[in-house]
Amino acid sequence: MNVRWLLPLVAAPVAQVAYAAQYMTIEQAQRAAFPDANAFAAIALDKAASGVPAAPPGWSPKVWQARAGERSLGWLLVDQVIGKSELITYAVAIDSRGALISVEVLEYRESHGGEIRLAGWRKQFVGKTAADAVELNKDIRNISGATLSCRHVTEGVQRLLLAGREILRRDGSEIPAHGNG
Amino acid sequence: MRHRILVLTLCAALAPAAHGEDADLKAQVEALRAELVALKDEVRRMHAESAAAAPAAPAPAAVATSPAGAATPLPAATMPPAGAGSTALWGYGQIGYNRPTAHADEAQADLTRAVIGFNHAFDDATRVYGEIEWEHAIASADDAGEVEVEQLYLEHALAPDYGVRAGLMLVPLGMLNEHHEPTNFYGVERNFVETAIIPTTWREGAIALYGSTDTGVSWNVGAGTAPDLGAWDPTADEGRASPLGSIHQELQLAKAHDVSLFGALNWQGIPGLLVGGGAFTAKIAQGAPDFPADKARLVLGEAHVRWQPGSFDFSALYARGTISDTQALNLTFLGQPTPVPKAFWGGYAQGAWRALEWGQSSLVPFARYEEFNTGAAYASQPESLGSMPLPTEKVWTTGVNYYLNPNVVFKVDYQHFNNDDPALGYGNRFDLGIGYQF
Numbered sequence: 150m151n152v153r154w155l156l157p158l159v160a161a162p163v164a165q166v167a168y169a170a171q172y173m174t175i176e177q178a179q180r181a182a183f184p185d186a187n188a189f190a191a192i193a194l195d196k197a198a199s200g201v202p203a204a205p206p207g208w209s210p211k212v213w214q215a216r217a218g219e220r221s222l223g224w225l226l227v228d229q230v231i232g233k234s235e236l237i238t239y240a241v242a243i244d245s246r247g248a249l250i251s252v253e254v255l256e257y258r259e260s261h262g263g264e265i266r267l268a269g270w271r272k273q274f275v276g277k278t279a280a281d282a283v284e285l286n287k288d289i290r291n292i293s294g295a296t297l298s299c300r301h302v303t304e305g306v307q308r309l310l311l312a313g314r315e316i317l318r319r320d321g322s323e324i325p326a327h328g329n330g
Numbered sequence: 331m332r333h334r335i336l337v338l339t340l341c342a343a344l345a346p347a348a349h350g351e352d353a354d355l356k357a358q359v360e361a362l363r364a365e366l367v368a369l370k371d372e373v374r375r376m377h378a379e380s381a382a383a384a385p386a387a388p389a390p391a392a393v394a395t396s397p398a399g400a401a402t403p404l405p406a407a408t409m410p411p412a413g414a415g416s417t418a419l420w421g422y423g424q425i426g427y428n429r430p431t432a433h434a435d436e437a438q439a440d441l442t443r444a445v446i447g448f449n450h451a452f453d454d455a456t457r458v459y460g461e462i463e464w465e466h467a468i469a470s471a472d473d474a475g476e477v478e479v480e481q482l483y484l485e486h487a488l489a490p491d492y493g494v495r496a497g498l499m500l501v502p503l504g505m506l507n508e509h510h511e512p513t514n515f516y517g518v519e520r521n522f523v524e525t526a527i528i529p530t531t532w533r534e535g536a537i538a539l540y541g542s543t544d545t546g547v548s549w550n551v552g553a554g555t556a557p558d559l560g561a562w563d564p565t566a567d568e569g570r571a572s573p574l575g576s577i578h579q580e581l582q583l584a585k586a587h588d589v590s591l592f593g594a595l596n597w598q599g600i601p602g603l604l605v606g607g608g609a610f611t612a613k614i615a616q617g618a619p620d621f622p623a624d625k626a627r628l629v630l631g632e633a634h635v636r637w638q639p640g641s642f643d644f645s646a647l648y649a650r651g652t653i654s655d656t657q658a659l660n661l662t663f664l665g666q667p668t669p670v671p672k673a674f675w676g677g678y679a680q681g682a683w684r685a686l687e688w689g690q691s692s693l694v695p696f697a698r699y700e701e702f703n704t705g706a707a708y709a710s711q712p713e714s715l716g717s718m719p720l721p722t723e724k725v726w727t728t729g730v731n732y733y734l735n736p737n738v739v740f741k742v743d744y745q746h747f748n749n750d751d752p753a754l755g756y757g758n759r760f761d762l763g764i765g766y767q768f
Contacts, residue, residue, distance in 0.1 A: 260495075
């Protein structure tokens with residue numbers, strides 16, 4: 150009882166530690182990409198049918214469909230790639246026609262290479278579709294000193310665009326029909 | 331099990347409405363119920379796909395019940411665990427072959443370096459980074475090799491945008507010192523300017539603050555140990571090869587009387603462009619009693635630019651250093667071949683072109699021109715006893731980096747030297763090399 154007043158003192162540094170590497174939550178990424186959505190429904194990504202080449206083992210991006218009433222606005226895909234030695238968590242928003250709306254870095258943990266968070270670098274992906282190359286040093290420019298992070302995020306975005314195309318093929322741009330699993 | 335409870339709870343909550351006379355409402359409830367069943371199946375399938383997705387289960391149910399206007403994201407905990415408690419290993423290595431065209435008898439093959447690096451996350455904000463390096467294959471009392479701890483520092487993020495480092499860290503000067511892996515530079519050997527003038531890999535024991543802004547500016551300021559001018563050997567060639575390389579201490583029982591200050595500023599606001607610079611200054615007499623250069627101060631500054639549009643990669647760097655108060659010290663070195671320079675400098679311009687690319691592989695021809703002088707000026711001495719400046723060395727390097735994949739590189743190049751200096755290994759030569767990093 151008499152130590153309860155200590156709790157905020159303990160909680161403050163713990164909270165700081167827990168979010169030190171987090172730049173954005175999934176919820177913030179959802180709202181930033183789809184400000185008009187009123188619901189985000191988790192969608193299963195059928196890996197066998199995803200048709201994504203060179204997907205690393207254990208690849209399992211999380212997918213949400215952004216909805217405004219009965220209308221699909223697009224999808225938010227959250228995935229992780231290794232930068233140099235640690236995981237980068239990032240989100241890709243794709244509109245209902247399969248074009249990229251935004252790339253957001255949610256969590257970055259490495260000592261170096263955090264420049265991939267720069268808006269200018271991420272903006273290069275806007276408008277890309279699964280039909281584009283999305284390759285470092287081709288249509289995506291590198292950041293000197295952050296080459297590995299740039300390369301791996303670029304490859305990851307390319308995979309998510311392909312995954313988005315597969316979801317689009319499967320579900321169309323409408324809310325998926327229910328009852329068929 | 332948890333989903334079933336959720337579904338039942340939700341149905342129970344909706345039940346009073348369903349008992350109403352409004353048939354539409356009833357139909358809506360039925361629709362919701364069907365949706366919940368569908369979502370439950372979906373969740374079950376997600377479970378089967380990925381055990382890591384387990385905590386995601388409650389969210390789909392929440393979607394079905396969310397009031398209009400409220401977004402319902404899954405918690406971040408649905409992602410696989412990362413960060414805290416994790417340990418990672420990495421490494422890089424480099425093997426080279428140098429064949430002087432005029433002295434084939436001096437051709438040499440060497441395992442230049444093998445490095446193992448690691449990092450461990452104590453929690454999401456606190457990490458330790460380390461790199462252990464073996465140079466020249468074997469290190470023993472009878473061999474020329476070295477084993478060294480190249481980096482060992484703690485890093486603590488105070489906020490997502492800035493943090494603090496403490497320990498043995500690389501000085502943030504130039505483009506090579508902090509990014510010296512063989513896949514990151516063109517040519518078998520590291521460039522001369524960032525070896526002779528900025529002594530890559532230059533590290534000091536220090537505490538530093540670092541950070542970045544949304545506008546593309548990254549910064550780094552620190553205070554730490556400094557080179558020891560008392561270690562200058564006027565009889566050896568090392569001071570001519572790299573003035574700072576010959577007196578750096580690398581945190582090996584380092585004399586720590588004097589504190590260095592360093593800072594770096596880089597801007598990468600436009601994708602593909604890097605513009606930056608840095609400076610390092612310190613007194614370097616280390617408080618040695620009766621040392622003739624007791625006020626000696628080192629100042630080293632550099633500026634660099636790199637532009638990587640598409641398949642091209644252009645870069646340029648200029649660095650200049652000065653050491654003050656060396657007149658009396660050099661007087662004690664009279665007759666010796668290597669006095670302490672008052673000024674030393676170097677610069678280079680480099681261009682590379684990703685000419686061919688297939689799959690993961692690429693062929694990148696490059697050319698680099700360097701000028702540098704490790705003894706550009708010496709403190710004047712009475713009676714014309716002062717040393718003459720060294721001639722400026724000019725080196726052309728042309729060659730090809732063949733990347734089997736982005737992390738494995740085979741290199742070949744030819745280096746043309748303006749002035750031969752066999753003692754320092756300066757003379758026209760062919761080089762072959764391999765390198766990797768993971």
